[in-house]
Amino acid sequence: MASVNFDFIIVGGGLAGLVLGARLSEDPDTSVSVIESGSDLREDPRVNVPAMWPALLQDPNAAWQFKTVPQESLGGREIEFYQGHVLGGSSALNGLSFSATSKANIDAWENLGNPGWNWTNFSKAIAKAYHFDETGKGNGPLELTVPAEDSEWPRVWRDTLKALGFSVANDPFSGEVCGGLTVPDSIYPSTKQRSYSGNAYLKSALDRSNFTLWTQTSVDKVLFDKTEGDTTIVTGLQYTTKAGDTNIVKARKEIILTAGTINSPKILELSGVGDKNRLDALGIQTVIDNPFVGENLQNHAMVDVSFEVKGGEKGFETLEKLSRGDPGTIAAAMDAYQSRQAGPFSRSGANHAAQLPFPGIESEDGRQRVQRILRQTNPKSDIEKTTETFAAAHEAFVHSVLESPTGASASYLSAPVFTGFNSDGSQASALQVGVDERYFTIVLLLAHPLSRGSVHVTPSSTSTSSHDLAIDPRYLSHPLDIEVLASHLQYAAETLAATDPLASHLKAGGKRNPTGPQTGSFKDLENVKRYVRETTVGAQHYTGTCSMMPRDMGGVVDSKLRLYGCRNLRVCDASIIPITPRTNPQATVYGIAELAADIIKSGA
Numbered sequence: 001m002a003s004v005n006f007d008f009i010i011v012g013g014g015l016a017g018l019v020l021g022a023r024l025s026e027d028p029d030t031s032v033s034v035i036e037s038g039s040d041l042r043e044d045p046r047v048n049v050p051a052m053w054p055a056l057l058q059d060p061n062a063a064w065q066f067k068t069v070p071q072e073s074l075g076g077r078e079i080e081f082y083q084g085h086v087l088g089g090s091s092a093l094n095g096l097s098f099s100a101t102s103k104a105n106i107d108a109w110e111n112l113g114n115p116g117w118n119w120t121n122f123s124k125a126i127a128k129a130y131h132f133d134e135t136g137k138g139n140g141p142l143e144l145t146v147p148a149e150d151s152e153w154p155r156v157w158r159d160t161l162k163a164l165g166f167s168v169a170n171d172p173f174s175g176e177v178c179g180g181l182t183v184p185d186s187i188y189p190s191t192k193q194r195s196y197s198g199n200a201y202l203k204s205a206l207d208r209s210n211f212t213l214w215t216q217t218s219v220d221k222v223l224f225d226k227t228e229g230d231t232t233i234v235t236g237l238q239y240t241t242k243a244g245d246t247n248i249v250k251a252r253k254e255i256i257l258t259a260g261t262i263n264s265p266k267i268l269e270l271s272g273v274g275d276k277n278r279l280d281a282l283g284i285q286t287v288i289d290n291p292f293v294g295e296n297l298q299n300h301a302m303v304d305v306s307f308e309v310k311g312g313e314k315g316f317e318t319l320e321k322l323s324r325g326d327p328g329t330i331a332a333a334m335d336a337y338q339s340r341q342a343g344p345f346s347r348s349g350a351n352h353a354a355q356l357p358f359p360g361i362e363s364e365d366g367r368q369r370v371q372r373i374l375r376q377t378n379p380k381s382d383i384e385k386t387t388e389t390f391a392a393a394h395e396a397f398v399h400s401v402l403e404s405p406t407g408a409s410a411s412y413l414s415a416p417v418f419t420g421f422n423s424d425g426s427q428a429s430a431l432q433v434g435v436d437e438r439y440f441t442i443v444l445l446l447a448h449p450l451s452r453g454s455v456h457v458t459p460s461s462t463s464t465s466s467h468d469l470a471i472d473p474r475y476l477s478h479p480l481d482i483e484v485l486a487s488h489l490q491y492a493a494e495t496l497a498a499t500d501p502l503a504s505h506l507k508a509g510g511k512r513n514p515t516g517p518q519t520g521s522f523k524d525l526e527n528v529k530r531y532v533r534e535t536t537v538g539a540q541h542y543t544g545t546c547s548m549m550p551r552d553m554g555g556v557v558d559s560k561l562r563l564y565g566c567r568n569l570r571v572c573d574a575s576i577i578p579i580t581p582r583t584n585p586q587a588t589v590y591g592i593a594e595l596a597a598d599i600i601k602s603g604a
């Protein structure tokens with residue numbers, strides 16, 4: 001096969017990769033190719049029908065099926081998780097919630113030494129990605145919808161938060177959310193199909209002769225075969241097709257890695273970019289020695305609690321029958337979707353949320369409790385590689401959030417159904433509770449973890465297998481994280497769920513989830529912590545393994561997203577995030593890809 005050349009080659013046709021492919025090919029003088037390992041499932045209902053994505057996670061042809069190493073602070077549990085292995089990447093199978101992170105979070109990125117990565121500039125980049133008809137906000141190709149409310153539960157959620165003194169009129173894109181909010185879904189308002197990089201962005205790119213897309217093609221490694229002084233130059237890539245043919249493709253200008261937080265550092269290590277000692281032990285020749293490749297893995301620790309509801313009240317129906325797979329209920333939901341673009345299949349079901357400050361921070365007692373917790377320090381660990389300057393900056397940011405009465409340290413999601421996660425990370429279902437029981441669930445995400453882990457290749461790692469990586473998020477390894485998550489869970493169970501009107505619709509003395517706390521047992525924070533260690537899993541919100549920050553602080557890429565030590569390779573996906581976003585990251589990753597496209601087009 002004759003070798004082909006492109007100006008830009010983008011590795012990974014996921015969320016960020018297709019945004020970059022579409023934006024860079026807007027210039028007719030530039031040729032762009034995107035190489036995606038997964039298949040093109042743009043016509044598959046599991047991608048397009050909003051509520052069907054969980055079915056894709058179980059399909060090894062559509063999802064990377066990963067597992068963590070045993071998590072020491074979670075009783076040695078290993079936790080399963082997924083990433084999209086399909087055109088559109090994780091944006092083709094994510095939970096559809098779309099909300100921005102905080103202004104303070106983005107400004108903290110700039111303060112690490114990343115000029116231009118501040119809220120003023122970055123919020124404009126996010127707005128280039130989406131269009132939200134209902135509010136007139138945003139001017140991008142992705143479309144957002146807030147579903148119609150067809151039960152009383154959303155109102156009850158808001159009224160309960162109001163009764164606790166919180167605002168519920170928060171704009172998810174203000175950067176300053178504190179209190180209740182309604183989170184839009186990345187769903188087309190008219191058709192109620194998923195809106196994601198695989199349709200919203202790809203459509204325009206596919207019409208251009210300068211845009212080339214290869215699916216079912218996996219990049220094995222980046223080829224560095226020139227060095228100039230102390231900087232290297234990449235010339236191309238080695239890739240393997242589905243049929244097993246291995247070939248080389250050349251880049252005239254740049255290679256852009258967008259394989260995601262787990263796979264981007266894997267490709268770098270397989271190409272000889274990483275910690276020399278580690279690569280030596282694996283027999284990989286080092287091209288760029290950087291011990292921080294694959295480090296600073298951050299993710300939201302997640303925990304939930306379900307409460308039995310009274311049942312039988314009009315307007316307070318729950319979704320257990322659907323969750324149990326009752327055929328009549330599924331048929332009715334499918335009919336509502338097909339004939340009226342309505343019902344539970346037309347939305348994410350995670351729209352009614354809150355982002356709350358540390359419980360009690362508004363009182364003197366609360367402030368003193370936070371001060372006591374903050375005095376705990378991180379035990380020095382030799383497992384994690386970071387610098388003292390980054391550790392201090394990360395800690396200063398998280399402390400400032402905890403001390404602020406308007407900073408949010410946890411995200412709360414509510415759902416009128418028994419749901420949540422089993423201790424191995426799998427989705428809990430109503431099949432696990434009695435047929436006549438009905439529940440209301442609150443899911444909590446630790447917004448700003450201080451625990452940091454890593455992703456590294458092992459002797460058997462290849463570009464396509466899911467089971468050959470050492471993935472160690474080190475959940476709750478930082479003592480502050482468990483204090484904060486347990487304090488919020490205690491608040492959710494003992495205060496929020498005990499406040500009217502929500503309390504009046506829950507069964508007095510009713511059941512909780514099977515492993516859950518009986519009423520009142522969460523008054524003791526030690527009980528809450530035990531439950532947190534037994535049940536916490538990770539959200540699918542991995543960031544940080546090719547962090548953007550100064551090299552001597554522990555960075556892998558600079559503020560133009562260029563790999564340190566290389567002239568023409570950038571990383572432009574969720575892996576460059578140095579401090580994880582407050583909540584679900586997709587809006588932030590769209591912003592990163594839009595900003596990256598601006599930077600590249602400006603020639604910087």
Ligand SMILES: Cc1cc2nc3c(=O)[nH]c(=O)nc-3n(C[C@H](O)[C@H](O)[C@H](O)COP(=O)(O)OP(=O)(O)OC[C@H]3O[C@@H](n4cnc5c(N)ncnc54)[C@H](O)[C@@H]3O)c2cc1C
Pocket residue numbers: 011012013014015016017035036037038057082083084085086087088089090091093094095096097098099217218219220258259260261263267463464540541542573574575583584585586587589
């Ligand atoms: C199940 C799930 C639910 C989620 N829910 C939400 C949510 O509700 N809201 C939210 O905001 N966020 C959510 N997220 C997170 C969000 O989708 C991700 O943060 C985001 O998609 C990351 O974008 P990315 O471009 O970094 O990586 P991805 O979108 O994962 O794209 C990476 C792409 O690179 C490809 N690739 C990898 N290796 C190679 C290789 N060697 N060669 C070629 N191609 C390769 C992959 O197949 C993939 O297509 C969810 C994620 C998951 C997995």
Ligand SMILES: *[C@@H]1O[C@H](CO)[C@@H](O)[C@H](O)[C@H]1NC(C)=O
Pocket residue numbers: 028029030031209210
């Ligand atoms: C882009 O496409 C145009 C029209 O098809 C073609 O003339 C031009 O050579 C292409 N440019 C590149 C850089 O491939």
Ligand SMILES: *[C@@H]1O[C@H](CO)[C@@H](O)[C@H](O)[C@H]1NC(C)=O
Pocket residue numbers: 115116117118120121
């Ligand atoms: C944010 O970044 C932009 C772009 O680099 C810059 O013009 C601006 O001065 C920065 N700071 C603030 C506070 O907006």
Ligand SMILES: *[C@@H]1O[C@H](CO)[C@@H](O)[C@H](O)[C@H]1NC(C)=O
Pocket residue numbers: 116121122124125595598599602
């Ligand atoms: C943000 O700042 C970068 C770097 O200064 C610039 O290239 C880009 O155009 C700015 N983006 C927006 C959306 O303002």
